[in-house]
Amino acid sequence: MVDLSSRSxxxxxxxxxIEEARDRRWESTFFxxxxxxxxxxxxxxxxxxxxxxxxxxxxxxxxxxxxxxAPQLVIKADGTLLLNATVVAxxxxxxxxxxxxxxxxxxxAADAATDAVVVARVIEQVxxxxxxxxSLETVGRQ
Numbered sequence: 263m264v265d266l267s268s269r270s271x272x273x274x275x276x277x278x279x280i281e282e283a284r285d286r287r288w289e290s291t292f293f294x295x296x297x298x299x300x301x302x303x304x305x306x307x308x309x310x311x312x313x314x315x316x317x318x319x320x321x322x323x324x325x326x327x328x329x330x331x332a333p334q335l336v337i338k339a340d341g342t343l344l345l346n347a348t349v350v351a352x353x354x355x356x357x358x359x360x361x362x363x364x365x366x367x368x369x370x371a372a373d374a375a376t377d378a379v380v381v382a383r384v385i386e387q388v389x390x391x392x393x394x395x396x397s398l399e400t401v402g403r404q
Contacts, residue, residue: 332367332368332369332397333345333346333359333362333367333368333369334346334368334369334370334371334399335355335359335368335369335370335371335384335388336370336371336372336373337370337371337372337373337376337380337381337384338373338376339373339374339375339376341376341380343355343384345358345359345362346362352384352387355384355387355388355391356387356388356390356391359388359391359393360391360392366392366393366394366395367393367395367397368388368393368395368396368397369396369397369399370384370385370388370396370397370398370399371398371399372398
């Protein structure tokens, strides 16, 4: 605790005035920072970013293609599965693969509008059926 009895009232008043001025300066700086931050946010949100990205899909070049007699699984845009042109239910896929003679090789072709999650789930089911090599068939752009 500060002993104020040995100091004059002028010193105490001056010290308090300095502390109050420092507090007021900090408060005004704090509010100015808030205003600047809000202006930055406003201009970021109000700005129209016109970004043109050129996306080039990767080209595939299989070094070890699957044999021509390997069964083909087609995934349509609505999620329908066709194994060698025969409609297969999702849960019956492992049994249908074994019946089609798919021992370890399978070709999968998916419609471009098919969700990637659907394709991933089908690949997971295929791997559970014991298929070890899967080829994703791609179609070139025109």
